[in-house]
Amino acid sequence: MFHSKIVGVGHFVPENVVTNHDLEKLMDTSDEWIQERTGIQERRFYTPPEKGSTAKMAYKASLIALERAKLKPDDIDAIVFATLSPDFYFPGSGVLLQHMLGMGTKPALDVRAQCSGFIYALSVADQFIKTGMYKRILVIGSETQSIALDLTTRGRGMGVLFGDGGGAAILEATEEEGKGILSTHLHSQGEFADVLCIREPGTNEKGHSVYENQHLQFDKISPQMDGQLVFKNAIKRMPEVTMEALQANGLTPADIDMFLPHQANLRISQMVQKFLRLPDDKVYNNIQKYGNTTAATLPILLSDLWEQGRIKEGQLFALAAFGSGFTWASTLIRW
Ligand code: ACO
Secondary structure, three states: EEEEEEEEEEEOOOOOEEEEHHHOOOOOOOHHHHHHHHHEEEEEEOOOOOOHHHHHHHHHHHHHHHHHHHHHHHHHHHEEEOOOOOOOOOOHOOOOHHOOOOOOOOEEEHHHEEHHHHHHHHHHHHHHHHHHOOOOEEEEEEEOOOHHHHOHHHHHHHHHOOEEEEEEEEEEOOOOOOOEEEEEEEEEEEEHHHHEEOOOOOOOOOOOOOHHOOOOOHHHHEEOHHHHHHEEEEEEEEHHHHHHHHHHHHHHHHHOOOOOOOOOHHHHHHHHHHHHHOOOHOOOOOOHHHHHOOHHHHHHHHHHHOOOOOOOOOOOOEEEEEOOOOOEEEEEEOO
16 A cells, blocks of 8 residues: 655745734734734735735645655646635635646645644545555645634634635655555534634525625624634644544654644644643744644644754654634644
């Protein structure tokens, strides 16, 4: 059986830096509140005149990943694209990226698992590679969240948390044992779907045409969240699913060289780190710079570390995520 090895990663974020002080001018919030509750100092938003999209960020991130892997778009067999903020309601952003990269008629599919999206996408790609169906797959996490955020006091609970960004990873088949993605572990619990969601445009219990609904309500088109319930579940599920991955591979937290937690809140990351008893130099956070970039978070973390020369052959990386759905997931990667 084949295994999947990551041979290149890349990321792209819009140029426009939005600091907490910038948000203070738009809503009743403070740098102190945001930093104390979340650790976030700044994030990137596509703001005019800079124009972009979820697929365009993915394209730029993919070019970097391809260059680092010394590959061309032609070398890629398929795209798995994770996002909750696609360019269109349908089709997904995967096909747009496929066209931008000039990949002929190669397949592209979108994955909708929100903050866990990148690990879900890695898992889908890994299965294609294990069975021998594809040799190289481009896996994306990319989000343009700024367009859905209400940046007034009314929307401050969500507005300060999120940022735009895109990340890419290229998986390649290898026959080397014990290398690459060791395993992936996926969970979901749909009873909590409306605890963190955007309702419109949706089909849930409509009984009428969308054209009749001319006055979309604010609470339906903007993201809604019960933050404390999400927080409580995140600090339980992320350590749990990391331990599940370690146990499945006969490993313990002491074997981890680098832990990458999904970046929803620095306090969540710190609590998960404490549970796993990991020292600071084995955990990497960048929420301070980018906020929560949902499916893009984990590939951006990987690409950041790649740029810093902090990914070394033989190291064991553990990735864990939790988010809307609820969905949660983990993976272990041996470089
Ligand atoms: N600035 C100032 N005050 C604010 C802000 C703000 N931006 N937002 C909310 N407040 C106020 C509230 O109105 C509330 O005021 P009140 O006490 O007078 O009613 C007070 O601050 C406390 O609000 P809480 O929501 O209780 O604050 P909490 O400590 O829970 O922190 C947070 C909120 C940061 C959102 C936290 O709950 C959290 O991180 N939750 C998890 C987020 C997460 O993991 N999301 C999953 C990923 S996202 C995805 O999957 C798409």
